[in-house]
Amino acid sequence: MRLPQSRKLLLFGLAVLMVGLAGRAFAGTTPGSRTDAKPAVSAPSATKRPAKPKPSPSKKAVARKVSARKGVGPAGSRMTTGTKAVALTFDDGPDPKQTPQILKLLAQHHVHATFCLVGRNVRKHPELVRQIVAAGHTLCNHTWGHDLELGKKPAAQIRADMARTDAEIRKAAPGAKIKYFRAPGGNFTPGVVAVAGSMGMGSLYWKVDPRDWDHPKGETPAQHRAKVIRRVEHNTHAGAIVLSHDYAQPDTIAAYRTLVPWLKKRYALTAL
Numbered sequence: 725m726r727l728p729q730s731r732k733l734l735l736f737g738l739a740v741l742m743v744g745l746a747g748r749a750f751a752g753t754t755p756g757s758r759t760d761a762k763p764a765v766s767a768p769s770a771t772k773r774p775a776k777p778k779p780s781p782s783k784k785a786v787a788r789k790v791s792a793r794k795g796v797g798p799a800g801s802r803m804t805t806g807t808k809a810v811a812l813t814f815d816d817g818p819d820p821k822q823t824p825q826i827l828k829l830l831a832q833h834h835v836h837a838t839f840c841l842v843g844r845n846v847r848k849h850p851e852l853v854r855q856i857v858a859a860g861h862t863l864c865n866h867t868w869g870h871d872l873e874l875g876k877k878p879a880a881q882i883r884a885d886m887a888r889t890d891a892e893i894r895k896a897a898p899g900a901k902i903k904y905f906r907a908p909g910g911n912f913t914p915g916v917v918a919v920a921g922s923m924g925m926g927s928l929y930w931k932v933d934p935r936d937w938d939h940p941k942g943e944t945p946a947q948h949r950a951k952v953i954r955r956v957e958h959n960t961h962a963g964a965i966v967l968s969h970d971y972a973q974p975d976t977i978a979a980y981r982t983l984v985p986w987l988k989k990r991y992a993l994t995a996l
Protein backbone atom coordinates (compact mmCIF):
# COMPACT_ATOMS: atom_id res chain seq x y z
CA MET A 725 0.00 0.00 0.00
CA ARG A 726 1.34 3.40 -0.90
CA LEU A 727 1.50 5.83 1.94
CA PRO A 728 0.29 9.36 1.31
CA GLN A 729 3.08 11.97 1.17
CA SER A 730 2.07 13.50 4.49
CA ARG A 731 2.34 10.12 6.22
CA LYS A 732 5.79 9.56 4.73
CA LEU A 733 6.92 12.93 6.03
CA LEU A 734 5.58 12.09 9.48
CA LEU A 735 7.46 8.79 9.53
CA PHE A 736 10.63 10.51 8.35
CA GLY A 737 10.20 13.08 11.10
CA LEU A 738 9.85 10.35 13.71
CA ALA A 739 12.98 8.64 12.42
CA VAL A 740 14.93 11.90 12.68
CA LEU A 741 13.57 12.36 16.20
CA MET A 742 14.74 8.89 17.30
CA VAL A 743 18.20 9.35 15.78
CA GLY A 744 18.35 12.78 17.37
CA LEU A 745 17.59 11.46 20.83
CA ALA A 746 20.19 8.73 20.38
CA GLY A 747 22.65 11.41 19.32
CA ARG A 748 22.06 13.44 22.46
CA ALA A 749 22.68 10.39 24.61
CA PHE A 750 25.83 9.58 22.65
CA ALA A 751 27.28 13.07 22.65
CA GLY A 752 28.17 13.23 26.32
CA THR A 753 28.84 9.63 27.19
CA THR A 754 31.36 7.13 26.14
CA PRO A 755 30.53 3.54 25.37
CA GLY A 756 31.00 2.12 28.87
CA SER A 757 28.30 4.28 30.38
CA ARG A 758 25.66 3.69 27.77
CA THR A 759 23.94 1.31 30.14
CA ASP A 760 23.02 4.39 32.14
CA ALA A 761 20.81 5.27 29.18
CA LYS A 762 20.27 8.91 30.03
CA PRO A 763 21.45 11.91 28.11
CA ALA A 764 24.70 12.92 29.72
CA VAL A 765 24.33 16.62 29.32
CA SER A 766 25.41 18.44 32.44
CA ALA A 767 22.89 20.19 34.61
CA PRO A 768 22.79 23.37 36.69
CA SER A 769 25.04 24.04 39.64
CA ALA A 770 22.46 23.76 42.39
CA THR A 771 22.49 20.49 44.29
CA LYS A 772 18.88 19.97 43.30
CA ARG A 773 18.70 19.89 39.56
CA PRO A 774 15.12 19.88 38.38
CA ALA A 775 14.43 17.89 35.25
CA LYS A 776 14.19 20.19 32.30
CA PRO A 777 11.95 19.57 29.34
CA LYS A 778 14.07 18.35 26.47
CA PRO A 779 14.34 20.71 23.52
CA SER A 780 12.52 19.40 20.50
CA PRO A 781 14.82 17.08 18.57
CA SER A 782 16.04 18.46 15.33
CA LYS A 783 18.66 18.22 12.64
CA LYS A 784 20.99 19.81 15.19
CA ALA A 785 20.75 16.71 17.38
CA VAL A 786 21.65 14.54 14.42
CA ALA A 787 24.58 16.82 13.64
CA ARG A 788 25.69 16.53 17.25
CA LYS A 789 25.89 12.75 16.95
CA VAL A 790 27.92 12.95 13.78
CA SER A 791 30.33 15.55 15.15
CA ALA A 792 30.75 13.70 18.46
CA ARG A 793 32.28 10.85 16.44
CA LYS A 794 34.84 13.28 15.06
CA GLY A 795 35.78 14.51 18.54
CA VAL A 796 34.01 17.83 18.12
CA GLY A 797 31.31 18.89 20.58
CA PRO A 798 28.17 20.97 19.99
CA ALA A 799 28.68 24.10 17.84
CA GLY A 800 32.31 23.14 17.28
CA SER A 801 33.26 23.11 20.98
CA ARG A 802 36.23 21.11 22.16
CA MET A 803 35.88 17.53 23.47
CA THR A 804 39.47 16.35 23.56
CA THR A 805 42.89 17.65 24.54
CA GLY A 806 44.45 17.20 21.10
CA THR A 807 47.24 15.08 22.62
CA LYS A 808 47.34 11.78 24.48
CA ALA A 809 47.10 13.64 27.77
CA VAL A 810 43.87 13.64 29.76
CA ALA A 811 42.45 16.86 31.19
CA LEU A 812 40.41 17.13 34.38
CA THR A 813 37.88 19.95 34.55
CA PHE A 814 35.93 21.03 37.64
CA ASP A 815 32.79 23.12 37.24
CA ASP A 816 30.45 25.45 39.11
CA GLY A 817 32.78 26.63 41.89
CA PRO A 818 34.50 28.05 43.66
CA ASP A 819 33.00 26.29 46.68
CA PRO A 820 34.36 27.17 50.14
CA LYS A 821 34.36 23.53 51.29
CA GLN A 822 35.09 21.47 48.19
CA THR A 823 37.45 23.66 46.16
CA PRO A 824 40.20 23.81 48.84
CA GLN A 825 40.03 20.02 49.12
CA ILE A 826 40.40 19.36 45.41
CA LEU A 827 43.21 21.95 45.25
CA LYS A 828 45.02 20.15 48.06
CA LEU A 829 44.57 16.77 46.38
CA LEU A 830 45.80 18.04 43.00
CA ALA A 831 48.82 19.69 44.65
CA GLN A 832 49.73 16.46 46.46
CA HIS A 833 49.84 14.68 43.12
CA HIS A 834 51.41 17.58 41.16
CA VAL A 835 48.43 17.65 38.81
CA HIS A 836 47.07 20.72 37.05
CA ALA A 837 43.43 20.97 36.05
CA THR A 838 40.92 23.45 34.65
CA PHE A 839 38.33 25.23 36.79
CA CYS A 840 35.12 26.52 35.19
CA LEU A 841 33.97 29.29 37.52
CA VAL A 842 30.51 30.74 38.07
CA GLY A 843 30.70 34.53 38.47
CA ARG A 844 28.43 34.84 41.49
CA ASN A 845 30.50 32.21 43.33
CA VAL A 846 33.67 34.06 42.37
CA ARG A 847 32.20 37.19 43.99
CA LYS A 848 31.61 35.26 47.23
CA HIS A 849 35.02 33.56 47.30
CA PRO A 850 37.65 35.61 45.46
CA GLU A 851 40.41 34.18 47.67
CA LEU A 852 39.76 30.74 46.18
CA VAL A 853 40.20 32.12 42.67
CA ARG A 854 43.58 33.47 43.73
CA GLN A 855 44.50 30.05 45.11
CA ILE A 856 43.46 28.34 41.86
CA VAL A 857 45.58 30.77 39.84
CA ALA A 858 48.55 30.61 42.23
CA ALA A 859 48.57 26.81 41.93
CA GLY A 860 48.90 27.07 38.16
CA HIS A 861 45.48 25.76 37.12
CA THR A 862 43.64 26.98 34.03
CA LEU A 863 40.60 29.23 34.29
CA CYS A 864 37.34 28.90 32.41
CA ASN A 865 34.32 31.23 32.44
CA HIS A 866 31.10 29.31 33.26
CA THR A 867 28.70 32.32 33.11
CA TRP A 868 27.61 34.64 35.88
CA GLY A 869 24.69 32.64 37.24
CA HIS A 870 24.90 29.26 35.50
CA ASP A 871 22.41 30.28 32.84
CA LEU A 872 21.47 27.13 30.93
CA GLU A 873 19.71 29.23 28.27
CA LEU A 874 22.46 31.79 27.65
CA GLY A 875 23.26 30.41 24.21
CA LYS A 876 19.77 31.25 22.96
CA LYS A 877 20.00 34.91 23.97
CA PRO A 878 21.05 37.88 21.83
CA ALA A 879 24.78 38.32 21.30
CA ALA A 880 24.87 41.51 23.38
CA GLN A 881 23.37 39.69 26.35
CA ILE A 882 25.77 36.76 25.96
CA ARG A 883 28.70 39.18 25.81
CA ALA A 884 27.50 41.10 28.87
CA ASP A 885 27.24 37.90 30.92
CA MET A 886 30.68 36.69 29.88
CA ALA A 887 32.25 40.13 30.43
CA ARG A 888 30.73 40.44 33.91
CA THR A 889 32.07 37.02 34.84
CA ASP A 890 35.53 37.71 33.38
CA ALA A 891 35.63 41.04 35.26
CA GLU A 892 34.76 39.37 38.57
CA ILE A 893 37.46 36.73 38.03
CA ARG A 894 40.04 39.43 37.21
CA LYS A 895 38.93 41.51 40.18
CA ALA A 896 39.80 38.48 42.33
CA ALA A 897 42.98 37.62 40.43
CA PRO A 898 44.23 40.67 38.50
CA GLY A 899 45.70 39.83 35.12
CA ALA A 900 44.50 36.23 35.22
CA LYS A 901 44.25 34.53 31.84
CA ILE A 902 40.79 33.08 31.19
CA LYS A 903 41.40 30.63 28.39
CA TYR A 904 38.02 28.96 28.07
CA PHE A 905 34.28 29.34 28.25
CA ARG A 906 32.01 26.43 29.09
CA ALA A 907 28.28 26.77 28.51
CA PRO A 908 26.23 25.50 31.47
CA GLY A 909 24.78 22.11 30.60
CA GLY A 910 27.12 22.02 27.61
CA ASN A 911 24.46 24.04 25.82
CA PHE A 912 26.77 25.53 23.23
CA THR A 913 25.30 27.40 20.29
CA PRO A 914 27.11 28.99 17.34
CA GLY A 915 26.27 32.37 18.93
CA VAL A 916 27.82 31.59 22.29
CA VAL A 917 30.91 30.04 20.68
CA ALA A 918 31.38 33.12 18.47
CA VAL A 919 31.12 35.60 21.35
CA ALA A 920 33.47 33.54 23.54
CA GLY A 921 35.94 33.38 20.64
CA SER A 922 35.79 37.14 20.12
CA MET A 923 36.69 37.54 23.79
CA GLY A 924 39.66 35.23 23.49
CA MET A 925 38.06 32.16 25.04
CA GLY A 926 37.94 28.71 23.49
CA SER A 927 34.71 26.75 23.92
CA LEU A 928 35.24 23.79 26.19
CA TYR A 929 32.97 20.74 26.07
CA TRP A 930 33.98 17.31 27.41
CA LYS A 931 34.36 13.70 26.42
CA VAL A 932 33.66 11.96 29.72
CA ASP A 933 30.77 12.89 31.99
CA PRO A 934 30.44 10.69 35.09
CA ARG A 935 27.24 12.58 35.99
CA ASP A 936 28.61 13.27 39.45
CA TRP A 937 25.82 15.78 40.06
CA ASP A 938 23.12 13.16 39.65
CA HIS A 939 22.08 11.60 42.96
CA PRO A 940 19.28 9.10 42.36
CA LYS A 941 16.95 8.57 45.29
CA GLY A 942 18.24 5.93 47.67
CA GLU A 943 21.83 6.01 46.44
CA THR A 944 24.30 6.06 49.35
CA PRO A 945 27.40 8.27 49.31
CA ALA A 946 29.55 5.14 48.97
CA GLN A 947 27.52 3.97 45.98
CA HIS A 948 27.74 7.42 44.42
CA ARG A 949 31.52 7.53 44.85
CA ALA A 950 31.87 4.04 43.40
CA LYS A 951 29.72 5.05 40.43
CA VAL A 952 31.78 8.16 39.68
CA ILE A 953 35.02 6.16 39.96
CA ARG A 954 33.68 3.38 37.72
CA ARG A 955 32.41 5.74 35.04
CA VAL A 956 35.62 7.75 34.86
CA GLU A 957 37.80 4.62 34.85
CA HIS A 958 35.72 2.87 32.19
CA ASN A 959 35.22 5.82 29.86
CA THR A 960 38.50 7.71 29.96
CA HIS A 961 40.83 7.18 27.05
CA ALA A 962 43.87 9.07 25.77
CA GLY A 963 42.97 12.66 24.93
CA ALA A 964 39.76 12.79 26.97
CA ILE A 965 38.48 15.89 28.71
CA VAL A 966 36.75 14.76 31.92
CA LEU A 967 33.91 16.77 33.41
CA SER A 968 33.28 16.86 37.17
CA HIS A 969 32.05 19.36 39.75
CA ASP A 970 33.81 20.91 42.71
CA TYR A 971 30.64 22.74 43.77
CA ALA A 972 28.56 21.05 46.48
CA GLN A 973 29.71 17.56 45.51
CA PRO A 974 31.73 16.14 48.42
CA ASP A 975 31.56 12.62 46.97
CA THR A 976 33.21 13.83 43.79
CA ILE A 977 36.21 15.02 45.77
CA ALA A 978 36.29 11.69 47.61
CA ALA A 979 36.12 9.83 44.29
CA TYR A 980 39.10 11.81 42.98
CA ARG A 981 41.23 10.62 45.89
CA THR A 982 41.05 7.26 44.10
CA LEU A 983 40.85 8.59 40.56
CA VAL A 984 43.83 10.96 40.53
CA PRO A 985 46.42 8.26 41.34
CA TRP A 986 44.61 5.79 39.04
CA LEU A 987 44.63 8.24 36.13
CA LYS A 988 48.20 9.34 36.77
CA LYS A 989 49.43 5.77 36.39
CA ARG A 990 47.89 5.57 32.93
CA TYR A 991 47.91 9.06 31.45
CA ALA A 992 49.69 12.36 31.51
CA LEU A 993 47.26 14.76 33.20
CA THR A 994 47.29 18.23 31.72
CA ALA A 995 45.79 21.63 32.34
CA LEU A 996 44.26 22.82 29.09
Ligand SMILES: [Zn+2]
Pocket residue numbers: 766767768769815816866870908909
Ligand atom coordinates in the same frame (compact mmCIF):
# COMPACT_ATOMS: atom_id res chain seq x y z
ZN1 LIG B 1 27.93 23.81 35.38
